[in-house]
Amino acid sequence: MIKIIKYSKEEKNNIKLIEDLVNFLFINLENFGDPIQYIENAMNYAFERTNSNGGFAAVAYDDNDVMLGVAVVLYTNMKGVFPENLFAYLAVDKNHRHQGIGSQLMQYVLDNTNGSLSLQVDPKNTARQLYEKFGFDVKYLEMRLYRM
Template identity: 45%
Template sequence: MTTQTLNIRNYRLGPDAPDTLKPEDRQRVAGFLHTHLDEYGDALEDIQACLAYAQERGGSVTYAEEDGELLGAVVTNRTGMSGFIPENILVYIAVHGKTRGRGLGKQLMETVLANVEGNVALHVEPHNPAKKLYERLGFTNKYLEMRLTRSGGE
């Protein structure tokens, strides 16, 4: 990865957002995330739903490409809340395996954090190596997340 041709794009999305992420770029980002999230990933349909939420209700998409190849992507969603819940949730971040350890994740995170308004929350598995990056960027572990997952659409 050479920084000479690396291009980081940030799109603020939502009904009042000035930026427009082309549908083909949205699909490229969804496909990239589906491939490169590895064991932390979700179904392609869930990633596409997250991107649709960002487009319709607010959020951002930030991605890095070099010579037309996607090398990293981040998606945030606006929560519609503030104070008791952060205004943004970082839903997805992934970098291409060939770029890991070279600072691209940090560059993407810094771009995202410089371009979102309000606080940001994210979820990270305790054994995920990216946890150290988040801590260096100022994220703290305030809560233990617990979930009740209902089966069958209850």
């Protein structure tokens, strides 16, 4: 039986929890992940450890409280061309994939957010099929200019 717990700003001083979430995402995002500092930044935003609009982490656990999956949503406080929610991360433990955990986390996120959501996915990432199953589609091609 999977249980999902929602963590947000009330846990902003729970450094161990935040570190565990960051490390879980860093390990389990694998080839489609970000540098650990980017993941830390997103978690600090979600938990309002920085000046931000906040967000939350939804964490799936098994009956023994072993972390199986993590979803992170950031609130943008915007409407229109930029959705109110940015679905920053979704990862499932590599030993527990294809068991419906990602779908349960996705449904939890949809049930616990108001307004539109956006997410970024690599075209080669098989998780794209999961997102499309839940109604996500390609709206824009994102382009970035990186500055040092």
